[in-house]
Amino acid sequence: MRIIGSFVSPYVRKVLVALEIKGIDYEVDPITPFFGDDEFERLSPLRRIPVMVDGGLVLTDSSVICAYLDEAWPEEPLLPDDVKDRARARWLEEFADTRLGDIFIWGLFYPRFVHPLVWGKPGDQARIEKSLSTDIPTALDYLEGEVPASGFLFGHFGIADISIASFFRNAAYVDFEVDENLWPKTARYVRDALAHPAFEKLRRLEAIQLGTSIAGRRQALLDAGARLTAESLGQREPRRGIMRL
Ligand SMILES: N[C@@H](CCC(=O)N[C@@H](CS)C(=O)NCC(=O)O)C(=O)O
DSSP: OOOEEEETTTHHHHHHHHHHTTOOOEEEEEGGGGGGHHHHHOOOOOSSOEEEEEEEEEESSHHHHHHHHHHHSSSSSSSHHHHHHHHHHHHHHHIIIIIIIIIIIIIHHHHIIIHHHHHHSSHHHHHHHHHIIHHHHHHHHHHHSSSSSSGGGGGSSSSSHHHHHHHHHHHTTOOOOOOOOOOHHHHHHHHHHSSSSSHHHHHHHHHHHHSHHHHHHHHHHTTTOOOOOOSSOOOOOOOOSSSSO
């Protein structure tokens, strides 16, 4: 099982948490999508991460990959048992991937962190302002009505919890924390979800990915216990994405 994509991507993290929970062995090629080569583009026609390669099966999109993992390895299920709960879990996964992805990644993490790093100039400041003043508060108001006061959604830690929590890790990387006076249930829920051992294990690897120079990164990740692919689909020069940028 090969996962292509940086440890710092919320969508890659979602897949890796699912693999950890299910105890499936995997190797990572931790590339940033903008640095993917021609072979990456062949595997990922939208030039997006994560990509999963399992023997002859190639999948992109974190939700499609997690659904495959859950069907092929049904132990430690990611979805709840009840059919209506399953439907709601899928909706919250979709809400997280689409809306939280838009406001926390494209509206905050990308312009504050990725854009200056990859393209060498500041990201869209007006977009950051709009995210912080309007979009993020509105999404948190919604989540505050959805998440439980204790424990996780639908009784056990699953795909909705993983999908939602993953975006708050990236938010924290660009100094955003949920205000517990305004959204106390969400603040507690996110804190507890990100403290799950699978998220915690990955956080240590993310710290290395973020804090180590490119020259020493591979060895530092290996020393920390990451299993990396022998070959990488990364290249030196960035290319524009084809979906947005
Ligand atoms: N719906 C996709 C979204 C994946 C996604 O947007 N990944 C980002 C990295 S966090 C990416 O590859 N962006 C590059 C681009 O859009 O060009 C999924 O769930 O996997």
